[in-house]
Amino acid sequence: MIRNLVICSTILFLAGCDLSTISPGAIGPVTTEPFVIIRGFGETDTVTVGTEGFRVGWYYDFSGYDSLRINFSAKRLAPGPAFDHILVKIGPACGLSDSLFAPQKDFSLFVKPSDIAKPHFAALTFFVPDAGVRVVLSQLRVIGWTSQ
Numbered sequence: 001m002i003r004n005l006v007i008c009s010t011i012l013f014l015a016g017c018d019l020s021t022i023s024p025g026a027i028g029p030v031t032t033e034p035f036v037i038i039r040g041f042g043e044t045d046t047v048t049v050g051t052e053g054f055r056v057g058w059y060y061d062f063s064g065y066d067s068l069r070i071n072f073s074a075k076r077l078a079p080g081p082a083f084d085h086i087l088v089k090i091g092p093a094c095g096l097s098d099s100l101f102a103p104q105k106d107f108s109l110f111v112k113p114s115d116i117a118k119p120h121f122a123a124l125t126f127f128v129p130d131a132g133v134r135v136v137l138s139q140l141r142v143i144g145w146t147s148q
Contacts, residue, residue: 038142046138053127063120065144075104091122
């Protein structure tokens with residue numbers, strides 16, 4: 001009898017407690033709003049890049065975004081080594097890199113503005129570190145996301 005009373009009391013006590021580990025405000029999908037920040041390489045949608053690099057536009061303010069996605073296509077001009085490196089520099093110290101193994105490839109690089117040293121005043125520069133290598137870049141889109 002006492003055992004049944006303890007079990008019933010425990011059930012009634014726990015029924016009134018919120019045992020959820022998720023806060024009520026966190027329930028539901030997180031909505032984001034994408035925004036195209038940069039479209040193309042300035043005057044043109046195609047640019048040839050080597051060790052001298054190519055700076056897109058002037059300076060950009062990426063501080064109002066939670067994340068950035070840099071999409072572009074790259075095409076090798078000469079069948080040299082097995083691959084070509086492509087470096088993307090954002091601001092004074094943030095660098096992203098990838099390699100081009102095929103004759104042509106679409107790239108999608110992700111960066112958080114908090115990883116950029118000066119996200120409110122950052123330049124976007126593309127270059128190839130290997131001497132004598134040139135790559136054609138096209139279809140640049142820099143997309144920023146903000147949380148709702």
